[in-house]
Amino acid sequence: MTETAKPDIVLDAHSDILLDVLALRRRGEKSVLEERFLPGLRSAGINAVVCSLFIPDEYVPEGSLRMALDQIAALKRDLEESPSFRLCRGAGDCYSAAAGGRVALFLSLEGAEPVGRDILLLDIFYSLGVRLLGLAWSRRNYACDGISFEDAPPYAREGGLTPFGRELVRRAARLGMVVDVSHLNDAGFFEAARLIGGPFIASHSDCRALTPSPRNLTDEQLGILAGAGGVAGMNAYGPFCETKEHGRTAESLLAHLAHAVGNFGYEHAGIGFDLCDCVESLRGPCPEPKDIFAGHADAARFVEAVRARYPREQAAAILGGNFMRVFETAMR
Secondary structure: OOHHHOOOOOEEEEEOHHHHHHHHHHOOOOOHHHHHHHHHHHHHOOOEEEEEEEOOHHHOOOOHHHHHHHHHHHHHHHHOOOOOEEEOOOHHHHHHHHHOOOEEEEEEEEOOHHHOOOOHHHHHHHHOOEEEEEOOOOOEOOOOEEOOOOOOOOOOOOOOOOHHHHHHHHHHHHHOOEEEOOOEOHHHHHHHHHHHOOOOEEOOOOEOOOOOOOOOEOHHHHHHHHHOOOEEEEOOEHHHHOOOHHHOOHHHHHHHHHHHHHHHOHHHEEEOOOOOHHHHHHHOOOOOOOEOOOOHHHHHHHHHHHHHHOOHHHHHHHHHHHHHHHHHHHOO
């Protein structure tokens, strides 16, 4: 596909959609992607989604591998019934899917728990289509420490990557996987950044300068990420956007985007909404929703605001082009 033929990609770099696909298919539903998620994605104009393989605490450690494989199996079954979606193994697949009017899906490990401490399993996940490696969720695994959600020190912890974690990063680079540092603790972030040696991403992390959640990135970290050619996806989870509940609005998320763009360049900002509406099938409706947006259809107003506030080229880059640049560079 030539450069001029590439369609614009609007990409949400982090979604837990697969938890719903698995849970609802186990209850007998079919075409979960088509019936449950396509309308919202179309409303927002989103034509690419990074789907996390997230492992709930109750499966760790023994059930982590099985839970990840079950999510992949459920997705592949659902894709047979959801023709508007396509599982992609590289940027070229994504552009082709979008050109054909389909929603491109990428697979990402959200935490290395399914790999355990067996490096060969990373190759297996790669063969199944996984193209992104999130080293941590907010807990400890064999590769590294995740960062706590607690605001009080010592939220960063002292541990960086383990020897196995360093091996995992090197193997991911050789395979052609994008490394994701969201949820990684501060010490691990700096070590991973030195080790990766190329562009990496923080798929769903806001700016700690605006909201002091340890899950957000400091300006130093954002500078390192940008210097490596990477991208940070703005996260719509309310507590990461604004400390005070009444201030958790689309404007607060736009403020994080403006901070990232103003200080590090529009080329290094994206969206990773991390919407939690797609975990209701596991835990039931949240009594106090904390996301700024009630699903992708509601997030359309953020997409529209980005297009209204930034020149067309910059808006297109923020909404998907920047992540695609990293995917083109790193994925094989």
